[in-house]
Amino acid sequence: MTGSPLLVAADLHKSYGPTPALEGASLAVWAGEVVAIMGPSGSGKSTLLHCLAGIVVPDSGQVRYDGRELSGMPDAARSALRRTRFGFVFQFGQLVPELTCVENVALPLRLERVPRREAERRAAQWLDRLEVGDVAGKRPGEVSGGQGQRVAVARALVTTPQVVFADEPTGALDSLNGERVMRLLTAAARETGAAVVLVTHEPRVAGYSDREVVVRDGRTRDLERTW
Amino acid sequence: MVSEVLLGARFAVAGGRDGWTRTLFTAVGVGVGVALLLLAASVPGALQSREQRGQARAGFHAGDVLPAGPGTVLIASVVTTFRDQEVYGNLVRAEGPDAPVPPGLVALPRAGEAVVSPALRDLLDSPEGPLFAPRLGGARVTGVIGDEGLLGPGELAFYLGSDTLGSGRAVRLDRFGEPQPAHEPFGPMLTLLIVIIFVVLLLPITVFIGAAVRFGGERRDRRLAALRLIGADRRMTRRIATGETAVAALLGLAAGGLLFLAGRALVPLVTLWDISLYAGDVRPWPPLVVAIALAVPALAVVVNLAALRGVAVEPLGVTRRGVPPRRRIWWRLLLPATGLALLAPMAGGGGVAAAPAEYQAAAGTVLVLVGAVALLPWLIDLLVRRLGAGPVGWQLAVRRLQLDSATSARLVGGIAVAVAGTIGLQMLFAAVENRSRTAGDDVTRAQAIVRTFGRTDLPESLARLRGTPGVAGAVGTYEIAAALPRGGPDRLQLLVGDCAELAAFADLGRCADGDTFLVRSAESGSVTASQLRPGGRVALGDDGRPWTVPTGARRVPARAQGPVAPRDAILATPGALDPGTLPERETATFVRFVPGDPDALERVRSTVLAADPLAQVAALTPVRESNRFASIRRGLYLGIVVTLLLIASSMLVGVLEQLRERRRLLAMLVALGTPRRSLGLSVLWQTVLPVLVGLVLAVGFGLGLGVVLLRIAVVRVTISWAAVGWSAGLGAAAVLLTTALSLPALWRLTRPDGLRTE
Amino acid sequence: MMCIVLSMSLGQTFLGLLESGPRHGYDLKRTYDDRFGNARPLHYGQVYATLSRLLKDGLVELDGVEPGEGPERKRYAITSAGVTDVGRWLGTPEKPEPYLQNTLYTKIVLAVLTGRPAADLLDVQRAEHLRLMRELTRRKAEGDLAEQLICDHALFHLEADLRWLELTSARLDDLAARVRS
Ligand SMILES: Nc1ncnc2c1ncn2[C@@H]1O[C@H](COP(=O)(O)OP(=O)(O)OP(=O)(O)O)[C@@H](O)[C@H]1O
């Protein structure tokens, strides 16, 4: 944790109508580290993650990535950021059911205008790395939850992003498959130097992190820092 | 840029069975619509081809009378009808070896020979053949008229050879074909009607295409959200969606082309509006084809993008759908208001005479109907928002509609346009029919009139007619127009016949050959008749040959129960006026049939034509409902039914799709103990509620449109509740059909084991 | 903490190892340390005390003594009584250990009673637990299968503690109300 952080959120506030989701959340993420965000259900973890990733614009406070203010950016710029610098692994519903696994993984590259062949070659490599090379030609509906999740990890990493955002990536998996996904995700992230922001309520999954941040009632407590 | 469109295209064709079925549904839906559009685009061309062939075979000659020569032909029309179908009959006589041959014939038939159209040949070969055969005068059929000589495959036509045809009753030609285009086949009023019918039928088809494009739309939107998450920006998602829709629309275009070609092959089998067409005639006008080919994908893309605007496709859109934008009312009201503003000045009559007025009327109608489509979602929203909780089925349906009423609004929009248009047109038809019905013939006196021209021997002809089976009676006289030498323009008729014949027209009292009678009907205010007295002079026929009414002529009253309504006339026995001395000897014979013999008329036609091919038989009908109106109305109903079936089918697809998407939920509801009846009811409500709104709106707009059209046609405004009932009933039937057809799928999907099949 | 096999069952563990064949005491210690000892090797004294107890109970017998000095020259073999004993031991479930009165609970109640910030206490504990879990996760990633199983066992226990900590912090207010009343 030396040098300046890659991603900084300061004093974020966000409400959905009358419901406050974030009430002064702050967080810094350094390059290459794995940060676990934990806390009770409804405390605002997902909202914080979405703000960090530029998916949701906070009502107040700022999110800076690499020195740039996210909330001031137009949608296209934030989309571009998601495409090139960020990767996402969510609990489910992220793979496109119409495409095969390898095509799904190649998708972010193709959005970046990488030719199809090249994109799919790289996608296949990533599938191998995540030990799901054998399902490359299948559609998401034909693979198990654990395999699908590893395909999603491959897709998150295929653009060699700076930050991978993972919201309950193991939420729908048993512990063996959950651990496998986490082991592969963190190993690959460390190899490529990507930071991982991991929302989870499973302590064992959080065990894969370098650092933990607890969210309660929309506010963050960075335990390592306070104590 | 292009790569995203291609990616979208890939989505359209990839994606396993599910993806394929969706694309297929869209393609078929669009295809059906496109085929219908192409058909409509072919109508002008088809009519034009007919007209061209009609002109090419016309025996028309303008200018100086041609001298007979080796290259001339004499031709005369044989005017006859079989059942209700007019027959194109000709009597021809070649005057030399180089005589011109009409199109479709190899050579001119000689006397005793006939060349007939395939349809007539089939008729002659059929059991009904003997009813027609005598009209060919026993001639041998030596050939068949080729397609280029016929208006359509169903046309009854013949060329009968003659060696007695004289130039007095015929036209002499040195070539066939009419140089100038024939006049417009429909009057302005009819043209207006036809334009509006097209609008009424094509608008729902357009709406239908719009709906077909959105088959599987929800699923696609969710996929786009997933793409947003991995960094596709809004423009990219739009391009991807565009690519996907465009592929489906293009497939639809191709499907439409194929359907059209297949349908075209069936065209010769159909005779609609008394018109049959060759498959080759049904050729869409190229600019229209180009327009369709461009407009359909464009429409598809626009509809899809508009639908995308309604859902906020955000990266998290997977779970959190955007609230649909509040519907604004002003522009929705603007459309029908503009339409009415266009139509209003035309009300009061006279407005449809000029060509631009047709376009104005069409534009006004389109705007009013499109306005109905635009108002519908707003009204449905308004209604659904207010609806509260109720039984489970009701609640499921209402909540579903509150979340997304646009899908059903799109489909119901089609129904609304179809129903509103039908109501408006039906009102117009009902009114116009009433008006034309008053001009019917009085069939209590006679049911047919036979007219002959030329050297006919009347007594012989009368004997033949009276001997024809099915004829109850016949009264015939020579008929010649008479006028006072310096009188007004009125003419009266001079009838020459035996006392027995003349007695049918007036109470003669005594009568012997050589007598003359003057008949004056009570109602007649004719000056000519009042100035005519015995010993007076009249001018006969076209050349005004003078004739003196014999001084012994008596005035007699017209007979009330005669073969025709009482009228002013001079009745003369052959002794008073020798018909042989008349320049034109025209006879008119009134024929009564034995009631209930449908073939009697055909036998009379045959009898008459066998003796004189140039004679004419006119059947009298009680209601002279404009034939065209009747067939147009039938066409309209047919079109509406087809349109409603189309829309019902696309509603069905929509419902099935929703059911499939929510199969887990449904299975869960059943597992929880929700009665399937409730689920069935929810499907029913979900379709019924929007359709109810749609029908109310359609009835309102239809009546409004009808009133305006009636005002334009200057007809007294009466509301035809039967038309309203029929049209709305057809719309309602479409909904019930949809629901009924979707129930088996619902039953299948709501088996509790559906929970596992995810 | 890391000593998974409790001393009371050291005898049975030795018996189990001897089932595959007679061994020297030194061998036994080495094998045990490899398999189960983790960071804490056995003392020779412990080994020979246990073996002599087993000998006395007739569960092992001397298989032979090699020439030379020292107890390490003896070879032990399992008796049939010993085999029976191992079977019985393996078949007997361990008594679940409900830590009804553990230190942590005492600390929290005391903190609440004395008006100290119990939430902070919980958070500190939580951080400590997670730190340990992280370390174990790391070791697990580097170790072999045996190492992984052992670490997982500890991790699941720690996770259970942590969940309890979370639950408790969510119920601190209730607790405070109860305790103070
Ligand atoms: N789109 C939304 N509309 C309305 N309220 C929302 C929305 N998203 C989140 N909230 C509210 O914001 C608060 C925080 O939600 P968030 O999803 O961030 O919680 P979380 O910590 O991720 O919970 P969990 O562990 O259950 O996933 C909750 O009270 C939730 O109800």
Ligand SMILES: [Mg+2]
């Ligand atoms: Mg969450």
